[in-house]
Amino acid sequence: MYIKQLELNNFRNIDNIKINFEDGINLIHGENGVGKTSIVEAIYYLGNLGSFRTSDDTALIKDKEAFANIDAKTSEKEFNIKIFKDKKELKINEIPFKKYRDYLGELNIIGFCPEDIYLFKDSPRLRRGFLDKEISKIDKKYLMDTLKVNKILKERNKLLKSFDKYKKEVITILDKKLASLQSRIINKRSKFIKSLEEEANSMKQLFEYKYDISLIYNTFVKLDSDNLENEILSIYEKGLDNDIERMVTNNGVHKDDWNVRVNDIEIKDYASQGEQRMMVLIIKLSLAQMIK
Ligand SMILES: Nc1ncnc2c1ncn2[C@@H]1O[C@H](COP(=O)(O)OP(=O)(O)O)[C@@H](O)[C@H]1O
Ligand SMILES: [Mg+2]
Structure with missing residues (x-):
């Protein structure tokens, strides 16, 4: 098309x-x-x-x-x-x-412009935004899940700001929901980043780029855990005192990040401007390949 x-x-x-x-x-x-x-x-x-x-x-x-x-x-x-x-x-x-x-998702358009190297240099928020947008195009449920998580986190943070022992019960209920939603989100982000990495490593041939490209997903829970949902729940339990003290939810997919490593060094610390631009292009073309 x-x-x-x-x-x-x-x-x-x-x-x-x-x-x-x-x-x-x-x-x-x-x-x-x-x-x-x-x-x-x-x-x-x-x-x-x-x-x-x-x-x-x-x-x-x-x-x-x-x-x-x-x-x-x-x-x-x-x-x-x-x-x-x-x-x-x-x-x-x-x-x-x-x-x-x-x-969204009815017409998939991948853009590329020189400013796109923000992906490597800028804040995790932008890289998360990129992930969310691209995954949402192919998975509507993912988008709904991220919106729900944001809403629950807002609610949870409100409770933390005026915490008393009666609010603990509500927080436990929210944490159960967060664990279930976030385990789905984490699995999808992880899968997406893996596919993107695979695609990038075949796409790089077009540029005669010889180094290994790795895309690393950083989240607050171990990805290889047997039961992600329980793992998340236990992190929330353990972190509650700290959350109460700081009046904000410190763990969650709202802090996730991902980055690109070449030859096992983070690209923003290693590659030249030109190489970084080429890497963005490799990633954008890989995306196009994935959503084709
Ligand atoms: N909302 C707007 N209304 C009218 N003119 C605009 C508006 N926004 C940008 N422009 C003008 O549109 C022109 C076209 O910009 P652009 O598409 O970047 O040109 P090109 O890429 O061909 O150099 C610019 O001169 C800019 O000043
Ligand atoms: Mg122009």
């Missing part, structure tokens, strides 16, 4: 444009500031419901206009997104999608 036709209205500096793409590689060229990156941005938006350049949708709407419009046709489906300042409307084949999570 590929995007045959793209039409943009009031997107960035573009009034109206209709582009027909060919199956295969398409090159977009033009003077500075004509809107080349904006076209790529609109395509990215179709699959990710967000831009790679900004987290503020307002910036995408042409100055002084009320909304922007992205229309795309593949051989199978028609996608339509209207971006307003405070919301977006999504349609596939004219059928509205009220929930973003139902829409």
